[in-house]
Amino acid sequence: MIARAAAIAGIGATEFSKDSGRSELRLAVEAVRAALDDAGLQPRDVDGLVTFTMDDNAEIAVAREIGAGELTFLSRIGYGGGAACAVVQQAVLAVAGGIAETVVCYRALNERSGRRFGQATMAPGIDASWHYPMGLATPAAMVAMVAQRYLHDFGATTDDFGRVTVAARRYAATNPAAWFHGRPITLDDHRASRWIAEPLRLLDCCQESDGAVALVVTSAERARDLRRPPAVVCAAAQGSGSDQFVMTSYYRDEVAALPEMGAVARQLWRQSGFGPADVRTAVLYDHFTPYVLMQLEELGFCGRGEARHLIAEERLPINPNGGQLGEAYIHGMNGIAEAVRQVRGTAANQVPGDGPVLVTAGTGVPTSGLILSAA
Amino acid sequence: MSETIEEAAERIAAAGASPARPARDPVNRPAIRDWLAAIGDRNPVYERDGVAPPAMVQVWTMRGLRPDQEDELDPLRAMSAVLDDAGYGSVVATDCGQTYHRYLREGETVAVSSRLTAVAGPKRTALGEGWFVTTESTWSVDGEPVAEMRFRVLKYRPSATPATPKSEPIRPVIGPDTAFFWAGVEAGELRIQRCGECGNLRHPPGPACPRCGALKPEYAVASGAGRIHSFVVHHHPPLPGRRSPVVVALVDLDEGVRMVGELRGVRPGEVRIGAEVRADFADGLPVWRPAELVVLPPWELAVTPTVVISTALATRDFQDVHHDRDAAVRRGGKDIFLNILTTTGLVQRYVTDWAGPEATVRGVEIRLGAPCHPYDTLTFSGSARGGEVAVTGRTRTAEHVSGTVRLAP
Numbered sequence: 156m157i158a159r160a161a162a163i164a165g166i167g168a169t170e171f172s173k174d175s176g177r178s179e180l181r182l183a184v185e186a187v188r189a190a191l192d193d194a195g196l197q198p199r200d201v202d203g204l205v206t207f208t209m210d211d212n213a214e215i216a217v218a219r220e221i222g223a224g225e226l227t228f229l230s231r232i233g234y235g236g237g238a239a240c241a242v243v244q245q246a247v248l249a250v251a252g253g254i255a256e257t258v259v260c261y262r263a264l265n266e267r268s269g270r271r272f273g274q275a276t277m278a279p280g281i282d283a284s285w286h287y288p289m290g291l292a293t294p295a296a297m298v299a300m301v302a303q304r305y306l307h308d309f310g311a312t313t314d315d316f317g318r319v320t321v322a323a324r325r326y327a328a329t330n331p332a333a334w335f336h337g338r339p340i341t342l343d344d345h346r347a348s349r350w351i352a353e354p355l356r357l358l359d360c361c362q363e364s365d366g367a368v369a370l371v372v373t374s375a376e377r378a379r380d381l382r383r384p385p386a387v388v389c390a391a392a393q394g395s396g397s398d399q400f401v402m403t404s405y406y407r408d409e410v411a412a413l414p415e416m417g418a419v420a421r422q423l424w425r426q427s428g429f430g431p432a433d434v435r436t437a438v439l440y441d442h443f444t445p446y447v448l449m450q451l452e453e454l455g456f457c458g459r460g461e462a463r464h465l466i467a468e469e470r471l472p473i474n475p476n477g478g479q480l481g482e483a484y485i486h487g488m489n490g491i492a493e494a495v496r497q498v499r500g501t502a503a504n505q506v507p508g509d510g511p512v513l514v515t516a517g518t519g520v521p522t523s524g525l526i527l528s529a530a
Numbered sequence: 531m532s533e534t535i536e537e538a539a540e541r542i543a544a545a546g547a548s549p550a551r552p553a554r555d556p557v558n559r560p561a562i563r564d565w566l567a568a569i570g571d572r573n574p575v576y577e578r579d580g581v582a583p584p585a586m587v588q589v590w591t592m593r594g595l596r597p598d599q600e601d602e603l604d605p606l607r608a609m610s611a612v613l614d615d616a617g618y619g620s621v622v623a624t625d626c627g628q629t630y631h632r633y634l635r636e637g638e639t640v641a642v643s644s645r646l647t648a649v650a651g652p653k654r655t656a657l658g659e660g661w662f663v664t665t666e667s668t669w670s671v672d673g674e675p676v677a678e679m680r681f682r683v684l685k686y687r688p689s690a691t692p693a694t695p696k697s698e699p700i701r702p703v704i705g706p707d708t709a710f711f712w713a714g715v716e717a718g719e720l721r722i723q724r725c726g727e728c729g730n731l732r733h734p735p736g737p738a739c740p741r742c743g744a745l746k747p748e749y750a751v752a753s754g755a756g757r758i759h760s761f762v763v764h765h766h767p768p769l770p771g772r773r774s775p776v777v778v779a780l781v782d783l784d785e786g787v788r789m790v791g792e793l794r795g796v797r798p799g800e801v802r803i804g805a806e807v808r809a810d811f812a813d814g815l816p817v818w819r820p821a822e823l824v825v826l827p828p829w830e831l832a833v834t835p836t837v838v839i840s841t842a843l844a845t846r847d848f849q850d851v852h853h854d855r856d857a858a859v860r861r862g863g864k865d866i867f868l869n870i871l872t873t874t875g876l877v878q879r880y881v882t883d884w885a886g887p888e889a890t891v892r893g894v895e896i897r898l899g900a901p902c903h904p905y906d907t908l909t910f911s912g913s914a915r916g917g918e919v920a921v922t923g924r925t926r927t928a929e930h931v932s933g934t935v936r937l938a939p
Contacts, residue, residue: 275700275769284702285734288815289790290776292700296764300780300790304760307803350775353763353798398740405780406733406788410760 158426160251162378162385163243163527165194165371166492171334171483174268175365183212183263184220186367191221194371195382196257203228203258205245207238207486212263228255232393234401235272236440236517237415239487240525244391246372256373262488263367271363286403295360295443297402298519299352302445305411306354309460311448313354317345318466319444320358320480322473327481330503334362335481359444361479368488370495386498386527389511390426394418395521402519413446416453416515419524424455427511427526431455434526435510436497437471438490441478446518454513454524475504487516494527535661538612539649548603550641550670553590557582557634561844565589568844569872570831571879575887581633584891585878587669587677588871590634591642592846605646606665606683613685618660620861623870625664625682627895632676640669640676647680657862660686688862698927699771699813707737710749712814720752720809720816722787733787754809755821756781759788763798773899773929779818781807795819795913795920812911813924819913826884826912826919831876835904838866845871867901873923873931880910881919881935889937892917896933900925 167189169175169182191198198221204214205228214229228249232238239262246258266272275292277283291297305311324340327333340358348358378385396414398407407414424430431454439450448462451473457465465471476482476493483489494514496502511528533541555561562582566572569583576583582590610621634640644667651661662684669677704712714721723735727744738745761779769776779793779801791809793801794817806821812828819825831837835855842852847869850857858866868876878894902908902925912921917939923931 274767279700279703281703281705281708282734284704284708286790287700288702289817290764290769290772290778290792291762291790292769293764293767296762296778299762299764300760300778303762304780304803307760350763350765352765353775403790405760405790410780 157247157251157388157391159375159387159389161247161372162375162387163370163491163495164373164378164381164383164385165190165192165196166368166495167191167193168368168485168489168492169366171332171364171366171485171489173363173365175265179263179265179269179367180212180216180220182265182365182367183217183261183369186263186369187217187221187259187261190259190369190371193383196371198222199224200257201259202226203246203249203255205230205232205242205258205260207231207235207242207262208233209235209238209486210262210264212261217261228258234517234520234522236442236486237520237522239440239491239516239523240391240514241393241516241523243370243372243388243491243525244393244523247388247391250372250374256377258372259369260372260488261367261369262486264486265365266484267363267365269365273360273363282400291403293352294402295355296352298443298445299355300405301411301519302354302443305445305449308411311460311463313356314342314346315448315463315466316355316359316444317342318463319441319447320345322466322469323441323478323480326475326504327477330477330482332503333477333482334364335477355443355445361442361484364483364485366483366485366489368485368492370488370491384499384529386495387530388525389429389528390423390526391523392419392422392426393521393523394422399521404519411449413449413453413518415520415522416450416518416524419515419522420454423513423524423526429511429526433510434471434513435508436475436506436512437473438476438478438494438512438514439473440487440490440515440517441474441480442484442517444480447473450515450518454515472506475502475506490514491525494525498527498529535612535616535649535651539609539646542605542608543646545605547643547645548605550643551591551604552639552641554594555590556639557590557636559636561589562586565844565875568840569875569879571875571882573879573882573887580636582636583875583878584630584633584677585628585875585894587628587630587634587640588679589845590640591669594846595848605644606663609646609649609663610685613661613663618685618687620657620686620688621683622657622686623681623683623898624662625680625897626870626874627680627893628874629678629893630676630891634671634676638671640671642667642669655684655686657684658686658689660684697770700769701814707747708735711735714749714751715811715814715816718811720754721749722752722783722785724748724750731785731787733789750785752783752785752809756783756807756809756818758793758801758803758805758807760803761793761801763801771928773932777801779807781818789816791816791818793818795823795915820915823913823915826880826914829880829883829910831908831910833868833902833904833906833908835866838868838904841872841875842869845869845875847871863901865903867903870898873898873902876908876910877921877923877931877933877935880912880921881937884912885937891935892938893936894933896931899930899932900928902930
């Protein structure tokens with residue numbers, strides 16, 4: 156049982172920009188150093204490093220640059236942003252299993268000034284050959300197929316997608332670290348934004364960002380003696396659905412569903428002993444607005460097709476940092492840092508209360524989730 | 531002195547329609563025969579009935595190699611002169627929509643009158659910064675309007691940096707477990723993997739049967755009939771070698787599997803979940819078409835220098851970029867290229883070849899994409915619904931033309 160065995164003891168990040176002007180490795184080093192400082196630890200304390208398979212910075216390069224010593228745990232998780240919470244799970248497993256004591260999770264990318272994920276430039280593999288050549292060559296288009304069916308199945312409208320982004324931008328407007336700080340939008344702005352892949356508009360798509368985030372994971376017991384109050388990992392889960400594809404799981408009975416997130420949700424509630432009603436705020440992976448609605452349903456905050464009412468009535472504070480729509484797109488890792496701040500009580504838009512904080516990773520792919528709490 | 535481009539456009543547009551300018555020669559059989567030969571159109575109806583191919587209408591009033599005099603009253607010429615002076619010296623036609631009230635008869639003399647309807651710019655284009663100039667023309671015989679045309683050209687300043695490298699459409703990666711499917715596409719069959727043990731149908735395919743575990747993949751040939759389960763209208767960013775918007779549909783095949791393909795022959799706003807489609811094949815991929823569509827057989831034209839030059843001359847278009855390779859290269863092209871009158875003619879021929887000699891063409895509307903050069907193979911495909919035939923002409927790497935031909939009921 157890994158519940159409450161480990162904690163996030165430090166968080167660090169670079170600034171979030173559209174052109175960092177420096178290498179991804181340097182961004183990684185800056186974020187890792189900041190996270191270690193935050194925890195009150197030294198590079199020599201690090202014995203484990205975890206990142207995404209999509210990250211271009213080798214663990215050994217990061218270790219060299221920060222001046223770490225020997226490592227006993229190196230790991231990577233695949234499937235793009237679906238890895239975000241799973242890298243923390245890897246760290247928790249290593250700490251709980253006695254493999255490593257101080258594991259740093261990092262993600263550094265020049266996604267705006269370097270390789271942009273939204274361009275139709277990827278060479279397909281065998282699976283993608285059923286989609287890219289036919290015109291589904293961008294994440295937005297792949298999500299749009301699911302979104303269109305969601306509208307059809309549940310009678311939702313594109314305004315329901317728009318309300319997600321309006322809420323995110325309202326939070327970002329009061330978060331000084333957010334790219335869209337001071338720039339809220341209205342539902343009419345969403346309606347007027349151009350089509351990217353119908354039914355998705357530009358303002359349904361998250362930003363493209365340069366930046367890095369790092370997280371320091373150690374045992375819950377040790378974390379209590381460090382500089383910051385610990386964010387205890389009450390649950391950490393990964394999930395993949397049956398007949399799973401990357402962004403194109405179109406061959407299941409239900410297209411407008413995220414069973415992989417359902418698999419994550421069941422584990423999170425079971426491990427933590429919490430339920431949806433306990434959650435103070437949720438940081439939900441928001442690369443595209445429709446998946447915020449669908450995640451709320453899979454996580455059990457409401458029934459299938461009902462998330463639009465939950466959003467419209469603002470029953471749950473979602474993505475108080477502004478999310479990836481408003482703060483930055485650091486592949487979900489900035490969402491985990493926000494969850495830690497919410498637990499600590501130091502967030503720019505602090506949600507009152509002492510309930511646990513839920514955070515999820517990239518959707519439409521094998522994904523992951525965490526529940527963090529002060530104890 | 532310094533009139534802006536916008537002010538010049540307003541002045542020229544305000545002048546209205548130019549006086550009708552008669553063609554140099556009456557509609558005549560030798561010119562018709564040259565045009566038919568160059569386009570390769572064997573439709574016997576023109577000689578039999580003594581009429582001209584409808585797409586020739588613009589040919590009659592082309593100015594020829596040595597125009598008698600400059601026609602300052604022609605609004606396109608006047609606007610072009612303004613843009614030449616402003617540094618936008620190059621020109622390419624982009625759109626042409628022609629409506630034919632009737633076919634012209636041999637011996638008739640047509641006259642053309644044009645007016646400027648829009649000038650939009652400056653726009654950044656793949657060719658360079660430029661202005662789109664739209665004119666509307668009417669051809670008449672003794673005051674009787676016989677045809678109309680909306681014509682759009684881009685007047686541009688060639689960009690100093692070479693155009694972005696030509697993007698090739700994304701091709702599928704084919705492996706041992708999926709080769710049967712792509713061989714089917716080549717053979718004009720939509721193949722679905724079928725387990726050789728339990729008969730389970732499955733798409734996308736793989737080496738093992740997820741139901742019974744057998745490693746014995748075979749295939750069935752789908753009927754091609756299905757219904758739209760969901761769809762996407764892709765707008766942005768540009769897809770390599772494609773022109774947006776692209777409609778992509780996820781289809782429930784009658785056999786019980788789902789498959790993704792481009793949906794062609796339908797306007798994006800008309801797509802509905804549940805609509806019936808039929809499978810077809812284009813550009814080495816399976817595509818969907820609305821079930822009520824009739825698909826035209828494709829036509830391949832090997833474009834040679836002779837094709838480019840003979841059609842330019844037969845359409846009486848003596849611009850050097852259509853017959854002089856050195857001049858075309860000097861102006862930033864890679865070689866001579868087909869002129870828009872020819873593309874219009876080829877589209878008309880493709881549809882009348884299919885519709886038969888008794889079909890009457892009421893209009894041709896085309897939009898040009900990438901230029902078509904010698905040694906390109908131009909492949910036309912089309913689909914008809916009612917009297918409207920949607921036509922696309924592609925080279926191996928890019929779309930050259932898309933458009934619609936309207937036939938009389």
